[in-house]
Amino acid sequence: MENPAELLRRVFGHEGFRGLQAGIVAHVMEGGSGLVLMPTGGGKSLCYQVPALCLPGLAVVVSPLIALMEDQVAALRQQGVAAAALHSDLDEDERFEIRRAMAREELRILYVSPERLLMDGMLENLSRRRISLFAIDEAHCVSQWGHHFRPEYRNLTALAERFPGVPRLALTATADERTVEDIRHQLALQDAPVFRGGFDRPNIFIAAEPREQERAQLRAFIKRASDGRGAGIIYCATRRKTEDTAAWLKLEGHDSMAFHAGMESSAKRESHRRFARGDAVIMCATIAFGMGIDRPDVRWVAHTDLPKSPESWYQEIGRAGRDGLPAQALLLYGAGDIALGRHRIQESPAAEEQKRIERSRLEAMVAIAESATCRRRALLRCFGEDLEQDCGACDACATPPKLWNGTIPAQKLISAVLRTGQRFGLGHIIDVLRGRMTDKVAQHGHDQLPTFGVGKDLPDPTWRGVARQLVAQGALDVAVENHGELLPTEQARPILKGEAQVMLRADLVSAKASANRESNAPVSGTDPVFDALRYWRREEARNQGVPAYVIFQDRTLAEIAYRKPRSLDSLADVPGVGASKLEKYGDAVLEVLQEAGA
Numbered sequence: 001m002e003n004p005a006e007l008l009r010r011v012f013g014h015e016g017f018r019g020l021q022a023g024i025v026a027h028v029m030e031g032g033s034g035l036v037l038m039p040t041g042g043g044k045s046l047c048y049q050v051p052a053l054c055l056p057g058l059a060v061v062v063s064p065l066i067a068l069m070e071d072q073v074a075a076l077r078q079q080g081v082a083a084a085a086l087h088s089d090l091d092e093d094e095r096f097e098i099r100r101a102m103a104r105e106e107l108r109i110l111y112v113s114p115e116r117l118l119m120d121g122m123l124e125n126l127s128r129r130r131i132s133l134f135a136i137d138e139a140h141c142v143s144q145w146g147h148h149f150r151p152e153y154r155n156l157t158a159l160a161e162r163f164p165g166v167p168r169l170a171l172t173a174t175a176d177e178r179t180v181e182d183i184r185h186q187l188a189l190q191d192a193p194v195f196r197g198g199f200d201r202p203n204i205f206i207a208a209e210p211r212e213q214e215r216a217q218l219r220a221f222i223k224r225a226s227d228g229r230g231a232g233i234i235y236c237a238t239r240r241k242t243e244d245t246a247a248w249l250k251l252e253g254h255d256s257m258a259f260h261a262g263m264e265s266s267a268k269r270e271s272h273r274r275f276a277r278g279d280a281v282i283m284c285a286t287i288a289f290g291m292g293i294d295r296p297d298v299r300w301v302a303h304t305d306l307p308k309s310p311e312s313w314y315q316e317i318g319r320a321g322r323d324g325l326p327a328q329a330l331l332l333y334g335a336g337d338i339a340l341g342r343h344r345i346q347e348s349p350a351a352e353e354q355k356r357i358e359r360s361r362l363e364a365m366v367a368i369a370e371s372a373t374c375r376r377r378a379l380l381r382c383f384g385e386d387l388e389q390d391c392g393a394c395d396a397c398a399t400p401p402k403l404w405n406g407t408i409p410a411q412k413l414i415s416a417v418l419r420t421g422q423r424f425g426l427g428h429i430i431d432v433l434r435g436r437m438t439d440k441v442a443q444h445g446h447d448q449l450p451t452f453g454v455g456k457d458l459p460d461p462t463w464r465g466v467a468r469q470l471v472a473q474g475a476l477d478v479a480v481e482n483h484g485e486l487l488p489t490e491q492a493r494p495i496l497k498g499e500a501q502v503m504l505r506a507d508l509v510s511a512k513a514s515a516n517r518e519s520n521a522p523v524s525g526t527d528p529v530f531d532a533l534r535y536w537r538r539e540e541a542r543n544q545g546v547p548a549y550v551i552f553q554d555r556t557l558a559e560i561a562y563r564k565p566r567s568l569d570s571l572a573d574v575p576g577v578g579a580s581k582l583e584k585y586g587d588a589v590l591e592v593l594q595e596a597g598a
Contacts, residue, residue: 002054004029008046011053011079013556013578018043020197024169025050027193028133033168035139035180035189038197040173040315041296041322045072048135048169052109053081057130058102061111063137064150067272069111071294075550076109080580085111086122089269102129114152123162131166134159136187139170140311143182153186160188168192174199174315176383178357199314199383200391203321204329206376207395208369210468210507211332212461214304215248218332221302222254225328226280230299230554234284235316237305237337245304246284259285276547279538287312295547296323297554302330306337309361310368310382323555333369335426335468338362339478370472372401372505406504409458409466410495414475416451417486420444425484430455430463465507473502530561532596536588551585552576564593 004025008014017025021043024036028051038044052059063069069085076083084098084107101107102125116122136142141150159168170187184190209217218234226232236242239260249256255278259271275283276295283289301320307313313331321327341362345355368378376391390397416429431438432446435453446452455463467486470476475492479485494500534548534557541548552560556576565571568586572579577586 001029001056004050004054007053008050009578011081011578011580012046012050013572013574013576013581014046015575017046020195021046021050024195027195028167028169029054031165031167033189033192034170035184035187035192035194036169036171036197037175037180037194037199038171038173039199039201040318041201041324042173042197044137044171044173047171048133049076049081049109051167052132052135055132057132058105058107058126059109059132059135060117060126061109061135061137062114062117062153062156063111064113064141064153066113067269067276068137068294069113071276071547071550073109073111074546075294078546078550078581078584079578081109082107083109083111086116087111087113088116099125105130114150114156118152118155118158123158127162131163133167133169134163136168136170139172139183139187140175140179142170142186143175143179157186157188173318174311174383176311179311199380199385200376200387201318201321202376202391202393203324204317204327205393205395206317206329206331206379208331208333208371208375209395210465211304211334211337212464214332217330218245218302218304219252221328221330222282222300225300225330230297231275231278231280231295232282232300232302233289233298233316233319234282235289235301235303235305235307236284236286239286241304242284242286246282249282249284254282255280256282256284259283259289261286276549277541279548287316294322294549295319296549297325298322298327299325300328300330302332304332306331306333306341306369307365308341308358310364310379311361313365313368314379314383323553325554325558331369335464335471335476336478336480336484338366338468338471340480341365342477343480366472370469370505371396372403402506403503404506405501406466406469407495407498407500407502409455409463410470410475410502410504411498412451412454413463413466413470414488414492414496416449416455417476417488419449419451420446422487423485426464426467426486429467429486430460433458433463434460461507466504469504470502475502527558527561529564529593529596530558532592533557533561533589536592540585540588552581560589560593565590566593 008017024047027034036044036047048059066087066089069087073083073085084101086095086098136156142153143149168187170183170189175183180194222232234245236245239262242258242260246256246258257271257274259268275281298320301317317329320329345358345362348355364382368375371378373396374390375394375396377387380387412433416432420432428440431441432452433455435456437447441447467476471478475489475495477487477489479487495502537548537551541551553576556574559574563574568582571577571586571589572582
């Protein structure tokens, strides 16, 4: 068996393991199983790929999506590894060739979906082979508490029963304690160790803003977050919104497309491929576009609606900056999102215990969005982690919001809701408070109410902020099943009576302010040598029909541009340049450097 550290250098071009990788690899090499919790971009795949290539036999990786399997196989083949993916898109001849390669012991790593693993006698086939290990990627799919539950994953218990002596390594980037325990139970890993690598992604600058003028806010964010060198993702709540947003961005001159569950399978796969192989492409998607994104140079992620839980948000923003370089995330949200999330949970047919858990997750997400202090600390607390100090890499740290005593404005707004009969949405309530004689105000005689005009001192955006935060605090509800009427709750009573004080966060960001605001998140500058290397990589990837990042990641190209090696020996010392890639691309890279004047 080859030494893992030597293989890591020879195949993957890395001088040493990071964090928990060395301990996990050693554990698997000794025949141990376990659960790995490691942030996206933390190097989970090396935890099973390295022992898979050191140990004799075939390693089987269970993966949920075809696009993810294809990208990882393409990357391994670039590094000279005999890998294949077995999935439903292959024709019979292709499946036969993979089985024949398995029989001849020519494959080292086989990717397979859970469905394909458990059908067509696949387990029986594997039982006749020498299996080095099983890796269950995206292991949160096993758990009913996970945010991407896949019933097919439940049947993977069969691996422990049929292959008791083979190491099983489950891996995920997002799982709270309940999900962790469910994964261990479902995969018979109760007696195996849990390797916790932490969840912090400090390279991602995170921000949240009240949704005021969505397109203006998105336009400003894209401008400051994108340097034209990486992709971006916009998550939307509905299929229609993904299509509308993609169409609008096309008119703005962006290479954008939509993705949602209602699309044909072939169209979704083509969108995945376009996203993986495009340059500064923007994907406008529902959460159906999730697992399977292996692209490391996604530079930004935006949400136009409030996610249902911190786990979902963390997983989705974690698709940015997988290469460790600076990335940005923006969350836009409104009072309607909060109310809709609560109503959906209340009306769902789920058991009361599950509703309770979903409510707690939603309220944690609301607390993160409305946080007046370090947003990353609030997020990481949801995963049982406490930062020793504020992160300095979120909007609340960069521009701390101020708190103000909003008790009197809250009383005025609640009073206006009650006096107008709890039959109107926020727009009309603000008109009453501001003393505007609109047709609707005149029609209903609301200019005769004591609350008419009592809120002239505050502008519309401030009143929207008061209402949104009262919804977040539970003092107001929104009748989402009707026309968005505001409805006071029992928690409004002590506010009206002056028995409870209401402290509100000042909304610093409006669409106009957002357009002019300078983020503290670093954005890479232009480097002609780096750009020349990227251009060469793009053409090489196009010729091969593979994603550009499987040839070299941005991090590797940036290091090459910085070091400017003059020989193959010097190039070999760059992290990410293994023996196979050095042989394939070394001369071409040196030629690019010479032509760029490096």
